[in-house]
Amino acid sequence: MSPSAIRWLIGGILLVLWEVLPRAGLVPQLFLPALSQTIAVAIADWRIFAEALAVTLSEAAVALVFACGGGILAGALLGSVARLRGLLLPVVSSLYAVPLVVLYPVFTAWFGIGAQSKIAFASLYGFFPTLLGTAAGIQTIDAQLLVTARSMGATLSQRLRHVVLPAAIPTVIASLRLGGALVIVGVVVSEMLTSSAGIGYLITSYRTVLDSPRVYVGILLVLLLGVLLDLGMRLLEHAATRHRPSAVPRRAAPAI
């Protein structure tokens, strides 16, 4: 059997077990509600979940602007100025060790438990990885291309327009992909902690009343959201890099 056939088989077996184990009483329904029951609940309550999802998505969209805007700008700066990079990259990667989630209570104290504190937290959560990713990506722009363009008499604006920007697009999209995934997690986690709306809030409130099927639906929806976003960004990446005959070779990101 081919490896991918085995993977499909494993996936199929897991789905069957998800249905059979709770039905047969081998796993308590509280721990794992049957697949069919979970789907039934999702269909019955779709309006509640859709409304919560809309709240979460709108918060994530604003946070994405801050996290990726800030992260890409700062990352581009660090990536292109060697001295600044030497000075600050070690600082950024030290700060990476801090569990950022401890800052969420600070944000709720400052901004209340509405959308603002979620946006602030998710922006910060997505900021550092986007910065590091962009800084690493900008350095992969082939210096030879710039030298060639200059020796052929390209002006600065021409060099920016025809060399730097096209070469930076894959990096920017990759950063958006990473930032998007992190921002969704940031919003959902902060909604789970202290909130009054959104899919994370829904998950936590169903968890406190031990309504397992609805907890599972919420978690599955967040996963689905992540997968769809990733897929969308991949398509964008494909569309943005298609017209270029020779993509900039991808080198391994430097260790940070």
Next chain:
Amino acid sequence: MSRASMLAARLLLLALALGLWEALPRLGWVDDEILPPFSAVFVTALQLLQRPAIHGDLVTTGLQLGAALIISVPTGVLLGILLAENKRLAQVCEPLLYFLFSVPKSIFLPLFILTLGISFWQKVAFGCFSTILIVLMSATAAVRSVREEHVLTARSYGATRAQITRHVYLPSMLPVLLEALRLAVIFSTTAVVLAEMYASRSGIGQQIASWGESFMMRQLFAGVLIVSVTAIVINEFIRWIENRCSHWRS
């Protein structure tokens, strides 16, 4: 710039940041109920560190973190080596693992409460769950980073299996494994602290969450300071060992 002047510049930046933190509330530009000055937070942190109750919280968090690492790191390394040694298994499992690796782990936290309740082992289990994949994938990469030629050379000189493991595999895998350990510490700290903040009876994460809820800003910032400094110090310590081990490698 030389190393020393780099370090000096970084210290200067740190001093500037702390100075700004001190000045904003002192000059009245920010309400000190919103942002207490650094000196006040620092003093509060020192006071907190003398309280037995806080010791209890830090010990709880430390034990949960330690247990999660003791379970997840060796298991992850063993599974990773198994995967790297077994081609067929790797072909089947790797795409699945990559997918699982990209899935956010924090959102599964409520399931750990549904199955294990709010307990010590629930935090440990969630810590392991958040950590094991990164260790597994690093261990696989570590095995693959061992150069085939080195193994062949050692074997052709008549090295035994134990000698090859000791003198070829271990030295070239060690830096990668230390990096894995460092990431494991970062991931499991986040996981344990998040689990404590989410639902818990003790632990520093739980304290921070409750200080936040009752607007005790000095204690809240002091807690954030304690956790951040500890996390950075541990991370830098492992990185220091990492650098010493990979010194001769290239």
